[in-house]
Amino acid sequence: MDILSFSYIVQEKMLTKCCLLFALVLTYSLIPVPLVRAQDDDNPPGFLSIDCGLPKGSDYKDTTTGLDFKSDANLIDSGESISLSPSITSNTVEKYLANVRSFPQGKKNCYTIQPSPGKGSKYLIRATFMYGNYDSLNQLPKFDLNLGADTWSKIEITGNLSVVRKEIIHILSSDYIHICLIKTGTTTPFISALELRPLSSTNSMYKTTSGSLENLYHVDCDTTSPTTAIRYKDDIYDRRWFPFNWTSTGTSTPLDINNANDYLVPEDVLKTASGPDNVSEPFLFSWITTNASDEFYMYLHFAEVEKLEANQSREFNIYINGVKWNRELVVPTYLALTTLYAERSETGNTQYIVALNRTDDSTLPPILNAYEIYSVKRFSTSGTKETDVAAMLNIKSKYGVTRDSWQGDPCEPEDFVWEGLKCSNHSSDSARITTLDLSASGLTGGIDTSIADLTKLETLDLSNNNLSGQVPGFLTRLSSLRVLNLKGNNFSGTIPAQLLENQRKGVLSLSFDGSGNDTNTNAPPNDKNTESCGTEPCQDKSKKKSNKSIPVIVGSVIGAVLFLAAILFVIWIVMKRRTFRDRTTGNQTQVYIGDIEQKNRQFTYSEVLSITGNFQKVLGKGGFGTVYHGSVGSSEVAVKMLSPSSSQGYKEFQTEASVLLSVHHKNLTSLVGYCNEDANMGIIYEFMANRSLDQHLLGKNDGSLSWEIRLKIAVDAAQGLEYLHHGCKPAIIHRDVKTSNILLNEHFQAKLADFGLSRAYSDEGGTHVSTVVAGTPGYLDPDYYTSGRLTEKSDVFSFGVVLLEMITGQPAILRNEDRTRITDWVDSTVKNGDIEQVIDARFRGKYDVNAVWKAVELALACASRNSSNRPTMNVVVTELKECMAIEIGRHDTDPNNSIGMVSMDLENSLAPRPR
16 A cells, blocks of 8 residues: 555544544534434334333333333423332332323423324324322322324323223324323323324224224123233234123134234134123123214124034124114134224214124024224314424424423414414414514524524514524525514624615514614614624624724634635545446546435445345346345345446436435435445345335236225325425425336335436526436426426426326336327327226226326326426325325215225235125
C-alpha cells in the first residue's frame, strides 16, 4: 500500500468518527416526545404490552404467556406510578395487576400510540383496571375511557380486587391511536395495563363496516371446567377465552383439530363442546341489554369431536328469539373448525335467546364448542390531520413543553383542544391547526422546523421566549400565515425578505424587536434599545455599545470553523465515493453511498451469506441482479444483490437506495439495511409474503383475490403514489408503476416497490422534467414517450393501467393477435354500456356494479392520452375510497349476504361466502 492510499484511509476513518460523534450529539439533542411504538422483540409483530405504573427499568417477560411487558415510564409524561400492597397482589396471577398509573392531575390524560402496521389496520385493543385500594382511600373510582375523540367505555370499579377489562376490535382511521382516561367526577382515573394485538386484515374476520366491535364474551363451552382463561400462545391473537360449563353433558377429544380459518380459535377451546342437559331439548344461551337500539354480532364456532357411526348423525338449526338464523343446516365437520356469523347485526331487543335445535332426522343433540358476542361501537372519524399531529409531537419534544392539556389528539374533542391551539374543521377527519401560541413558554434554541408542517397555520406567536439564531426562511412557506409575533427573543441575522414583503403588502402582521419595521403597536418600553431586524442583524443597542469588538471576533471564529467544516465535508464526500468496475467493459463508475451508511444498519458480506443461507432461495431477478429470501433475527427479509456486470442496474440500484432513505410510508417498501463490501453491494428490504400483484392476477392463484380485496389493494397502492407526489419535498415520480412492482404482505396490504427509475420533481421551477424515456411497455405514458417530458401525471397514467388490470384480470397488453392495449379494449367495450364484458369472470358476480363502473371510469380518466385530463393522485385516492364504500354497502343490500350465514371453513379463501 502506498503512502497516499494509507493517508486516505486514515482520513476516512477519522472523518467517519467525527460524523458519528456529531450524529450522536444530534440524536441526544432531539430526544423524542413520549410516544408508544410497537415493541421490537421476540413477540409477534405488532404486539404491544404495557404494564402501566411499572417502575422504569423493570421490564419483564410474563411467565404465563411469554409476552414481554414494558414499563410506561418513558411512554407518558403525566400521572403517578404506584405499586399495590403485596398483601393485595400476593395471589395475583397476572403480574401487571401489581401496579397502576394514577392520574390525580388534569381532566384528560392520554397514551399516544403509533402502531405498526398503522392506518387501515385492524387491532384488538385491551385496557385492564384493578383498583386494589392503591390510594388507601377505599373510594371505588368511576371515569371514562376514550378512544380518540369518543367515549369507548364508562369504567366503574365495583370492588378493590375486581378486574375490569375492556376489549375492542378497531380499524385504525389514523396512524396514531389516542387512548385517554377522562375524569368525570371526584374520583381519580387510573389504569393497570394496555395491550395491542394486530388481527388479520381480511374482510371476513370480525367485520367492522358498521362500527368497531366491543367484546362482551369469548366463551369456551367447556365440560372439563379449567380454572384459567385460554390465551396466548394458544391463541395467536391473544383473545381471552373463559371456560364455562353450561351443562352437565358434553363431549371432548384428545385429538388435534384443524382450526385453519381466519378466526384460528385455539385447539384447546375446540376440543371440548357443550350440549343440552336433555338430549331432546335445544341448547340455549342468552344475553341482555338495557337499550333495544344496541347492535350485536354473534360468532359461533363448531367442530365435531366425536367419530360418528354410520347410523349416527348430528344436524341442527339456530334460532334467535324464535327466528331462524342460519340459511343451511349446521353439520359440524369432524375435527375441523367451522365458524358461523351473520352479515347483519342483531338489534331491536333487550334480550337475545339463542337456541340450537336438532332436526327430526338427527340422532344426536346439537353441540357448541365456543362463541363470541360483540356490541357495535360507533366512533367518529374526527381527528387532527396526521402531519399536524406529528408536527405538534415534535414541537412538544423539541421544546420540552409540559402543559397538562398537551395530550392525545391536539384538536379533538373540541372541549380538549391543546392550550395555545386553535383548530378548524372540528368533527371532521382532517381537523387542522390554525393558531399556535407558545408565547412566554420558556422556549430555547432555534425555531423548530416542524412548524413548517403546520401548513394551515394562520397565527404563530413565539414572543417572550429565549429563542435564538436566524429567523428561518421556511416560515415564508406557510401560505396561510397572517400573524407572526417574534418579539422578546434573541434572534440574530435578518428577517427573510418574503416575510417583510408580506408585511409591506398588508397580508402579514409581523412583530419583531426592531425600531423601523415593528408592526406591533403594543411594543415594550425598552424598544429604544433595539435595531431593525429587516436588513441588519437584531442587536440590543446597549450591548452593542459595550461589546463592539465581540461580534467581529465571534464572527471571525465562526467563519473559520464553518470554512474548515466545509473543507472536511468535501473531503468526506470524496472519501465516501467508491469505484465500481464493469466486468464487461472495464469502465469505472463512482458511487456515493454515504447516506446509506449513516442511516441504516450495515451488514458484512459474510452476514449476508448467513442471512440468505448462501443465496439458497431466489425470489426474483432483474436488470440489477437477483433478489434472495433471507432472515434477520425472527424477521423475514428480501435481499437484492447487485450483479457486478450490470452498469445500468448499478445506477438504478443507487437511485433506489437514495429514495428508500428519504421516504417512509406504510404503502412503500421499507429498507432494513445494506451491504457494501468491495464489489459486493446489496440492499435488504422487508419481506412481502404474498409476492407481487401480477402473480395473483395472471391466474396462478385463481379466485384468491375478490373484487373487494383488489379495491383495498388499489387504495393502498394509490396512497403510496399520493405520498410520493404530494407528501415528499421535492415530489418523487416513480416512473415504473406496474402490477409486478406492487407487493403484498401476509395481510394483503399493498406496498409500492422498485424505485430504481424514480426521479425528484418540483412543480415550482417548471412544469416538467426532461429525461430519457424509461419504463415498461403497456404502462408508459404516451405523452411522456413522445416528448420525454416527465410529470407526476405519467405515474397517474400507469396507475390507470394497473387499475384496469385489477378490474379485468387481463394484462396491460392483451395476448391476442393484435396485441391490443388494455386501455383501448376497455374504452371501446364500455362505450356501448357493456361493462360485464370487461369484469374479471373470477369475481363470479360478487361485486356492486356501481362500484365497478366508478372504478372503470376513474381508470380510463387516469389513462387519458391527454395528461391535463388526468386526475391527481389525491383525487384518485378519494375516488377509490368511495368505490370501496359502495362495495362495502353491498353487504347491507344483497339478500344473499345480509340475512345469510357465512361459513369460515377450510376451503374459505380471503372473502366470505354466503351459505
